[in-house]
Structures are given as C-alpha cells and as structure tokens.
Amino acid sequence: MNETFAEQVSTYFRHFRNELEITNKSTYTIISYNTTITSFIEFVKQYKTPLSFESFKKIDLMNFLEYKNEMLQKQSELKASSKRLYVTHLKTFFTFIQDNMDIEVKISKIFKVLIKTPKRTPKGIDDVNCQKFLNYLNAIPFNSFTNIRNSLIMKILFYTGARRGELSNMKVNEETFIDKGQYYIIRTIGKGDKERILYIKKALIAEELDAYKSNGFTNLSATKNGRIMSGSEIYSMINASYRRAGINKEYSGAHILRHTFAKHEYAKDKDIVKLQKRLGHANVNTTMIYADPTQKEVERAFAEGL
DSSP states (O other): OOHHHHHHHHHHHHHHHHHHHHTTOOHHHHHHHHHHHHHHHHHHHHOSSOOOTTTOOHHHHHHHHHHHHHHTOSSSOOOHHHHHHHHHHHHHHHHHHHHHSOOOOOHHHHTOOOOOOOOOOOOOOOHHHHHHHHHHHHHOOOSSHHHHHHHHHHHHHHHHOOOGGGGTTOBOSTTTEEEOSSEEEEEEEOGGGOEEEEEEEHHHHHHHHHHHHHTTOOBTTBOTTSOBOOHHHHHHHHHHHHHHHTOOTTOOSSHHHHHHHHHHHHHHHOOHHHHHHHHTOSSHHHHGGGGSOOHHHHHHHHHHTO
C-alpha cells in the first residue's frame, strides 16, 4: 500500500546521508541514523494506513515505536532512551526533507512527544569483578597483533573513560598520542563531533604503542587485514574478554568500562566539574549520576557509624 512512500523515504534518505557525510558526522552517528530510517522504511511497507509526508501524523509515529517494540521479540518493552533516539532521528530527517524538498510536514504536531526517561543508575563493574578484569588485562600475552590491539583498546576505554565510538577513527601517531613525559594526552573526536582530550599514564600503554609503531600499525581498531573494526566487533571482543577474565555475565559491552572509570574518578576527589570534563558531558546534570550514592554505599556508611 505504501510502496511509493517507502521509495520516497529511501530516496530522501540517500540525500540526507550525503549531508551527514559531507558535514563529517561520525561513523556511529551515520550508522545509528541508517538503522532507524531502515526500520522506518520496513514499517512503512507493512503499514495498513496510506502514508505521505503531508499526511503523516503523531499516531503513525507512535505506531512506528510500537512496531520497533514488537521487532525486539523480547518480554521487556523498548527502552525509553531508544524511543527518544528514534523520535529525534525521524524529526531531524523530516525537518531536512521539509527544508530541502519543498514538502510541508507538520513537524511541531508530529514530534511533540514527551518520553520520560527513568533516572539512570551508573552500572560500573563492582570491585571484585574489576580486579578480575585488571588481572586479565595485565596478563594478556603480546604474542599477536590481535592481543596487542585488544589490550590497547580496553586500556583506553578503562583508564580514560572513552566512548567506544571515539576509537573508530583514532590513529596511533604522535599527533593523536601527545607525549607529556609521564602521561599521554590523547586527542579524539567525541559526541557531537567535538574534539575531546583524554589522559592516560604512559606506563600503562607504552608497550602496546611501541608494538604499533614498530610494526607499522596506524589505526587503533584495525584488523590484521587493515579493516576498521565495527562497533559490534569491539563489543564482542570485550565480552569475550570478560568471560575469559571470569567476570559475571551481568556485565557486557564497552560502555560499562566508561561507567567504571567515572565511578573511580569521582571517588578520588568528589570533583563533579572535573569529572564532567573528563567524560566529555555537555551538561553537568548528566555527570551528577556519579555523585548519587548507591544503596550499598548508604548501607556501608550506616554500618560504619554504628
């Protein structure tokens, strides 16, 4: 029923994707938009109500979110953060169409959607499993390029609070890893395509960097064949490392290393503004979740006061 509209969306998305690339949006931003719009096209094809850009309504947007929820094929519902991301992606895409294709879209009515996101609790690795991870990290044998690369990736994630997406195009050279004596300043492109500075002790990664330089490796997350690892490949590599380290299966992915870094850094000096800068948060309110004690910390403080 909506094949023509689906073809229109596909055509306009090619133009939109070109703009994302020309304006140097990150690889992960482009992939994220591609995932949302591709799902939207599949939704349009099976949707029973006739659609066009001019006739698209908020109820159609809500039905798309429900479609995404059903596609998960899980007992749990689509996360609020995912719903907000899909709405943001479609709003940006529809605004692009309205501005460039001379099509009238009811942006303000369609996307006037309030999706409440529950207060987040940072889920860093607990102390016992964190020690297991460090023991594993320190024992990785440097007998292959893969091991050297994996060690460097995981150490940067763990010791700097880097996001996984910030590693995708990171070069291993003197312009990116700036030698400051006892530590390196690492220049990378963060969220919103803004340059971000990371800090790490030289001794932690000196051996890996020497191996990269002596063997002519230039891209941090490259494979043996020179291809850049995808986000899912990094995710799988880190999960495999967790299992080898004997870490509980409740922990997965790269972002939990960023949470762990943040919790440890805040515990050192309780400076929330400094932590905001280290994490690259645009708003300090995002960083404030690390200043909120967990229930275990509240209980420990109570017990110590008895």
